[in-house]
Amino acid sequence: MADAVKDGARTSRFGGRAKAPERVLALENGQQGRLGTAPQMRAMRKDGFTPELRQRFLETLALTCNVSEAARVVGRNLSTVYYLKRRDPGFARAWKQALAIGHEELKTLMLRQALFGTEDEEIMLDGEGAVKSRKIKRGHPHMIQALLFRRHAEEVAEAQRLDEAERPDGEEAVERLRIALELVRKRSGV
Secondary structure (H helix, E strand, O other), X not given: OOEEXXXXXXXXXXXXXXXXXXXXXXXXXXXXXOOOOOOEEEEOOOOOOOHHHHHHHHHHHHHHOOHHHHHHHHOXXXXXXXXXXXXXXXXXXXXXHHXXXXXXXXXXXXXXXXXXXXXXXXXXXXXXXXXXXXXXXXXXXXXXXXXXXXXXXXXXXXXXXXXXXXXXOOXXXXXXHHHHHHHHHHHHOO
16 A cells, blocks of 8 residues: 555555655665666765755865865765666766876876976075075986876777778779679679
8 A cells, every 4th residue: 555545535554755855866876686677766865965065076086086075075974985886887987087097187297397397496494584595406307208108109000900900982892892792693694
């Protein structure tokens, strides 16, 4: 008996909490049992991951590439965000995209440092706190350059491999198709 009659009106035995104005329904994957279940609509918890919190988490993740920091910023436990990543494929894709954006930003920063170098300023103070001397140390992180060049070489090699891979509309494939069609015509006597 899912519904009960009360004072001439039908009310749900669950009280309709999911229909309350402050509650939002979200599409989530169900628990995978022996037979498995399809995605289902569930009421979002009041303290749950709202779309705004998810967006803030993903933005922080893209800026820092640090899951712990992103979870701290939105006030959630690390295990909670990993649980959400496992349960929500859309969130997992957005997570992966945010990390890709963050890694590209880091790569750009390292490339800038490799090209233009870095500067560190060292200030020496005397006993009274006045500036005694200033040293500016400039450097070029050669290890970063080597890593970037190696990664670039790998990317170029992968692009060349994909370009050289057999394409279905390539000249060689078309020529093989013509030869195969000619053989079929000879066998059929056409």
